[in-house]
Amino acid sequence: MTPKEKERLIRRIWIVITYVVLLTFALVYLMPFIRSLVASFMTWAQASRYPPEWIPNPFTLENYQKLFRLELFPRWIRNTALYAGLIVAGNVMFTSMAGYAFARLKFPGRDVIFSALLSLLMIPMFVTLVPNYIIIYKLGLIDNIFGLALLGITNVSSIFLMRQYFMSLSNEIFEAARLDGCGPIKAFFYIALPLAKPALGAVAVYQFLGSWNAFIGPLIFLRSPENFTLPVGLSFAFQRAMWTEYTPIIAGSLVASAPTIILFLVLNKYLIRGIVVTGGKG
Amino acid sequence: MFSSFSFYEKARNKEIVAGLSLISIAVILNIVFGYFAMMFALYLSFFKWDYIGEMQFVGLKNFEIVIRDLIRGLHGAPYLLSPFYTGLKNILIYTAIVVPVQTFLAIVLAAFANQKIKGQQFFKVSYFLPATTSSVIVALIFIWLFMKNGFINFALAHIIPGFQPIDWINSREYLLLAIAIVAIWGTSGHFMVSFLAAMQAIPKEIYEAAMLDGAGPIRRFFFITIPMLRPMIVYVVVMGLIGALQMFDLAWVMAGANGGPGGAGYTVALDIYNEAFTRIRPGVAAAKSWFLFAIIFTTTYLFQKKYGRAMR
Amino acid sequence: MARVLLKNVTKKFGNVIAVNKLNLEIKDGEFMVLLGPSGCGKSTTLRMIAGLETPTEGEIWIGEQLVNEIDPTKRNTAMVFQSYALYPHMTVFGNIEFPLKMARVPKQERIKKVKEVAEFLGISELLNRKPSELSGGQQQRVALARALVREPEVFLLDEPLSNLDAKIRTQMRFELKKLLSYELKITTIYVTHDQVEAMTMADRIAVMNRGVLQQVGTPDEIFYKPSNTFVATFVGSPPMNLIEGEILKKDNKVIFDAGEFSLELPEDVGIEGKAVLGFRPQHVQIAKEEKAGFVRGKILGIEKLGVESYGHVTYGNLEIVIQLPEEVGSNITEVYWKPKEDRIYIFDSKTKKLVYG
Ligand SMILES: Nc1ncnc2c1ncn2[C@@H]1O[C@H](COP(=O)(O)OP(=O)(O)OP(=O)(O)O)[C@@H](O)[C@H]1O
Ligand SMILES: [Mg+2]
Numbered sequence: 001m002t003p004k005e006k007e008r009l010i011r012r013i014w015i016v017i018t019y020v021v022l023l024t025f026a027l028v029y030l031m032p033f034i035r036s037l038v039a040s041f042m043t044w045a046q047a048s049r050y051p052p053e054w055i056p057n058p059f060t061l062e063n064y065q066k067l068f069r070l071e072l073f074p075r076w077i078r079n080t081a082l083y084a085g086l087i088v089a090g091n092v093m094f095t096s097m098a099g100y101a102f103a104r105l106k107f108p109g110r111d112v113i114f115s116a117l118l119s120l121l122m123i124p125m126f127v128t129l130v131p132n133y134i135i136i137y138k139l140g141l142i143d144n145i146f147g148l149a150l151l152g153i154t155n156v157s158s159i160f161l162m163r164q165y166f167m168s169l170s171n172e173i174f175e176a177a178r179l180d181g182c183g184p185i186k187a188f189f190y191i192a193l194p195l196a197k198p199a200l201g202a203v204a205v206y207q208f209l210g211s212w213n214a215f216i217g218p219l220i221f222l223r224s225p226e227n228f229t230l231p232v233g234l235s236f237a238f239q240r241a242m243w244t245e246y247t248p249i250i251a252g253s254l255v256a257s258a259p260t261i262i263l264f265l266v267l268n269k270y271l272i273r274g275i276v277v278t279g280g281k282g
Numbered sequence: 283m284f285s286s287f288s289f290y291e292k293a294r295n296k297e298i299v300a301g302l303s304l305i306s307i308a309v310i311l312n313i314v315f316g317y318f319a320m321m322f323a324l325y326l327s328f329f330k331w332d333y334i335g336e337m338q339f340v341g342l343k344n345f346e347i348v349i350r351d352l353i354r355g356l357h358g359a360p361y362l363l364s365p366f367y368t369g370l371k372n373i374l375i376y377t378a379i380v381v382p383v384q385t386f387l388a389i390v391l392a393a394f395a396n397q398k399i400k401g402q403q404f405f406k407v408s409y410f411l412p413a414t415t416s417s418v419i420v421a422l423i424f425i426w427l428f429m430k431n432g433f434i435n436f437a438l439a440h441i442i443p444g445f446q447p448i449d450w451i452n453s454r455e456y457l458l459l460a461i462a463i464v465a466i467w468g469t470s471g472h473f474m475v476s477f478l479a480a481m482q483a484i485p486k487e488i489y490e491a492a493m494l495d496g497a498g499p500i501r502r503f504f505f506i507t508i509p510m511l512r513p514m515i516v517y518v519v520v521m522g523l524i525g526a527l528q529m530f531d532l533a534w535v536m537a538g539a540n541g542g543p544g545g546a547g548y549t550v551a552l553d554i555y556n557e558a559f560t561r562i563r564p565g566v567a568a569a570k571s572w573f574l575f576a577i578i579f580t581t582t583y584l585f586q587k588k589y590g591r592a593m594r
Numbered sequence: 595m596a597r598v599l600l601k602n603v604t605k606k607f608g609n610v611i612a613v614n615k616l617n618l619e620i621k622d623g624e625f626m627v628l629l630g631p632s633g634c635g636k637s638t639t640l641r642m643i644a645g646l647e648t649p650t651e652g653e654i655w656i657g658e659q660l661v662n663e664i665d666p667t668k669r670n671t672a673m674v675f676q677s678y679a680l681y682p683h684m685t686v687f688g689n690i691e692f693p694l695k696m697a698r699v700p701k702q703e704r705i706k707k708v709k710e711v712a713e714f715l716g717i718s719e720l721l722n723r724k725p726s727e728l729s730g731g732q733q734q735r736v737a738l739a740r741a742l743v744r745e746p747e748v749f750l751l752d753e754p755l756s757n758l759d760a761k762i763r764t765q766m767r768f769e770l771k772k773l774l775s776y777e778l779k780i781t782t783i784y785v786t787h788d789q790v791e792a793m794t795m796a797d798r799i800a801v802m803n804r805g806v807l808q809q810v811g812t813p814d815e816i817f818y819k820p821s822n823t824f825v826a827t828f829v830g831s832p833p834m835n836l837i838e839g840e841i842l843k844k845d846n847k848v849i850f851d852a853g854e855f856s857l858e859l860p861e862d863v864g865i866e867g868k869a870v871l872g873f874r875p876q877h878v879q880i881a882k883e884e885k886a887g888f889v890r891g892k893i894l895g896i897e898k899l900g901v902e903s904y905g906h907v908t909y910g911n912l913e914i915v916i917q918l919p920e921e922v923g924s925n926i927t928e929v930y931w932k933p934k935e936d937r938i939y940i941f942d943s944k945t946k947k948l949v950y951g
Contacts, residue, residue: 014499015397015399018394018397018399019399021391021394022391022394022395022399022405025391025409025471026404026405026408026409028467029408029409029411029412029467029471030408030411031433032412032420032423032424032427032467033411035423035427035433036423036426039426047426048429048431048432049431050431050436051436052433052436094307094308094311095308097304097305097307097308098304098305098307098308098309100304101300101301101302101304101305102305105297105298105300105301105304106294106297106298106301107297107298107301107302108298110301113305113309116317117308117309117312117316120312120316120317122579123316123320123575124524124528124571124574124575124578125528126528126551126554126571126574126575127319127320127323127568127571127572127574127575128315128316128319128320128323129554129558129571130323130326130554130558130564130567130568130571131318131319131320131322131323131326131568132315132319133558134322134333134564135314135315135318135319135322137333150311150315151315153311154307154308154311154312156312156316159308170677170679172675172676172677172679173679173681175646175673175675175679176673176675176679176681176740177681177692178646178666179644179645179646179666179667179671179672179673179693180667180692180693180696180740181667181693181696181697182696183293183296183300184296184297184300184301185300185304186696188300188304190692191681194683195681195682195683209414212416213414213415213416213417213418213419214416215416215417215418215530215531215534216530216531219534220555220559230416230419231416231418231419231531232418234418234419234422235418235421235422235534235535238422238425238535239538246425246426249422249426250422250423250426253419253422253423256416256419257414257415257416257419260414260415260416261411261414261415263414264407264410264411264414265407268403268406268407268410269403271410272406272407272410272475273479289645289663289664289665290648290663292665293665
């Protein structure tokens with residue numbers, strides 16, 4: 001073998017190894033979803049068989065039907081959607097306002113207030129959990145989706161993201177608007193907000209993912225099963241052994257994660273880029 | 283000459299009013315649920331209370347309860363007598379497994395993916411998918427996969443010769459490991475994508491120069507990629523530490539609020555929850571949360587002090 | 595139409611004095627160019643006139659009105675920015691309409707005015723496009739339209755051509771001048787650091803340096819009567835050569851003695867002793883052989899700019915630039931040169947002010 005042939009061979013082997021590793025791990029990451037999807041159409045007897053089977057036989061929708069026969073389940077979907085909707089709407093509205101003010105307007109204490117907000121990111125949520133429970137309790141908003149949402153509608157990360165975005169816009173546009181007769185508020189509605197669509201989209205998507213998947217907050221601030229969100233409801237259903245089989249839980253898990261998975265699949269290019277840029281969901 | 287109401291002053295005042303009103307809601311809510319809550323937590327930690335009756339000042343008693351718990355635990359008291367110690371021990375073991383493994387795995391996978399290969403987006407999407415799913419949902423699915431006659435035992439039996447099926451969820455020895463595996467599965471892919479982006483941001487010229495200097499792919503990885511990734515590694519480790527030390531969701535579902543068999547899956551976060559909402563001792567819960575804060579702060583601070591500040 | 599008057603205008607940013615005691619009058623309908631190097635305070639001056647910055651001291655008059663306390667939108671000025679600052683989310687129509695909308699002009703009138711302006715600037719076909727779908731030159735015209743639609747009395751432009759490539763720039767230079775000076779006859783203040791733009795467009799040029807006004811005058815005055823060494827070297831390309839020396843009076847003759855050579859001045863320049871001699875590279879006599887009164891210089895390099903070529907020539911420890919005749923080849927190593935006596939300038943060596951020329 002000439003050195004050149006040898007080099008080519010090594011490269012080939014290396015490429016094969018790369019694909020084997022990457023595909024193996026892709027399988028590791030995807031397998032639970034695939035297994036669940038298949039099993040959600042099986043009877044529990046078949047889904048729990050050893051060795052595992054892959055083709056639902058008999059094919060059954062019984063698991064999904066069981067889910068929706070439980071009156072609570074559709075309520076949980078509605079609650080989760082309401083909670084996510086409130087969080088997304090609140091963040092889009094309030095953090096774009098705050099981000100714009102911090103980035104574009106001059107007022108006394110601006111930078112101090114902003115750093116004070118940023119420092120809150122360092123505080124673990126468990127420190128403020130009990131006091132916030134008491135505050136919400138005193139407000140009479142325990143077991144109320146609106147009370148729960150109150151805690152999350154002005155997320156500091158969203159404010160930070162919006163501020164960064166508004167700072168990146170050109171000064172001249174805002175000066176031109178000033179000369180065209182826009183005061184600070186008009187400039188927000190006519191110029192800043194329409195230009196911020198990408199950032200608003202990012203905030204909306206992250207907040208949607210976060211609130212749809214949220215657990216600790218809903219667990220603590222919602223008390224009665226009919227007010228639960230999907231994650232809390234499903235873990236409740238599991239712990240109370242609402243079904244003797246496990247397959248409805250699997251089906252419920254799939255239903256609960258479908259919106260976020262579909263959203264991710266549709267937006268994967270933007271989301272992956274954005275999440276990398278802003279440093280992740282946690 | 284300049285009247286006290288010149289247009290500049292008017293414009294400035296208008297801007298101040300606009301600025302303060304625009305931030306008002308965000309600032310008020312964050313002050314109430316952030317700063318006020320924090321001070322309230324500090325206040326609470328010196329009181330005995332049951333949410334309803336009078337608050338009773340007890341000095342440092344609540345902190346003493348935590349310390350006694352730790353001391354008892356160190357002397358080998360059973361888990362029910364030293365819940366905080368048990369949670370802390372578990373969470374430290376758990377962190378020591380999860381953070382290094384997920385970081386390492388993420389780097390290695392990113393290095394493999396960072397080549398001229400087809401289907402990169404497919405790999406990114408499939409690796410990232412777990413991160414878009416609620417940890418509770420993930421845990422529920424994994425409980426089933428971890429069952430004694432479940433898929434994971436089946437897969438392992440095929441890979442490791444002579445492997446005996448384990449009852450992961452109901453076993454004292456394996457429960458924490460099972461939770462750790464789920465956590466690694468859930469976050470490593472997401473960090474891999476972060477690393478991949480950081481790797482792709484390294485200028486190609488540096489690699490080309492190294493190639494001309496005769497460095498092979500392995501040496502290029504260790505002498506260029508790793509040092510250039512350092513800020514990202516620090517960031518991933520710090521985020522990993524913060525997440526792992528507060529772990530709650532997975533344990534709640536997979537081990538239950540009481541930590542499963544022998545408290546094998548008990549965590550500090552579960553313990554804070556239990557103090558506040560089952561044992562009804564908000565003061566002790568607050569004291570414990572300060573301990574948790576101190577632990578998170580110290581570990582992330584020490585790590586960043588040693589390896590440089592986290593950068594995105 | 596209106597004149598603009600700046601009285602003792604000063605602007606400080608903390609310790610930085612961006613504009614220092616500026617006095618300047620821009621006459622009604624005049625095209626005034628503010629010229630100067632980067633950071634000299636041109637933009638700051640313009641922005642104070644527009645109302646985007648407050649003067650620290652001094653008065654700004656537009657027409658018969660002191661505008662220091664008047665809101666930018668009520669000053670009857672319009673500004674065109676370097677980046678054009680078009681609103682990317684609005685169509686061309688929306689951009690031009692925006693100032694009218696903010697001024698609460700009724701819809702029908704707005705449409706009429708926008709159409710008129712668009713017609714006038716030849717951008718009627720572009721009204722439904724977004725700014726990102728336009729070329730640089732078209733964006734420029736939209737920016738002009740947005741400024742014009744307010745029917746301003748004073749037009750302010752901050753380096754409006756610097757984002758265009760060289761070819762369109764020359765064309766737009768002419769168009770802008772035609773539009774503003776000949777068709778609209780509007781008072782215009784135009785900021786640039788490009789002397790060619792200044793020389794070709796201005797009725798008068800105001801040269802600034804480090805926040806201080808150096809000279810105001812017609813392009814000819816600025817070029818032929820630079821008031822000090824800064825203006826002399828800033829305007830003209832390549833820059834004027836400056837040589838230090840002494841002025842002596844001998845036998846009724848006035849002589850500039852530079853050490854290496856001496857030059858008889860055509861008349862008394864009014865000072866004696868140390869002085870600075872200035873002459874443009876184009877105003878030099880050249881000889882290929884040694885000649886009385888000529889200075890020998892080694893050629894360090896030759897820059898050929900088409901027809902003209904300039905030689906960098908040693909002069910003692912210094913280097914000067916002179917224009918070489920067309921016929922000189924690129925292989926000569928030495929020339930003999932001498933400034934043309936009737937085209938020289940003498941500057942005071944301390945104040946750097948022009949004393950003769
Ligand atoms: N907002 C500001 N804050 C602090 N200093 C400023 C500010 N604006 C301008 N300056 C300073 O004032 C001086 C003049 O700036 P100006 O923008 O007027 O210069 P310029 O002549 O327009 O330069 P250029 O040709 O680069 O645009 C500079 O030293 C600049 O750094
Ligand atoms: Mg400027």
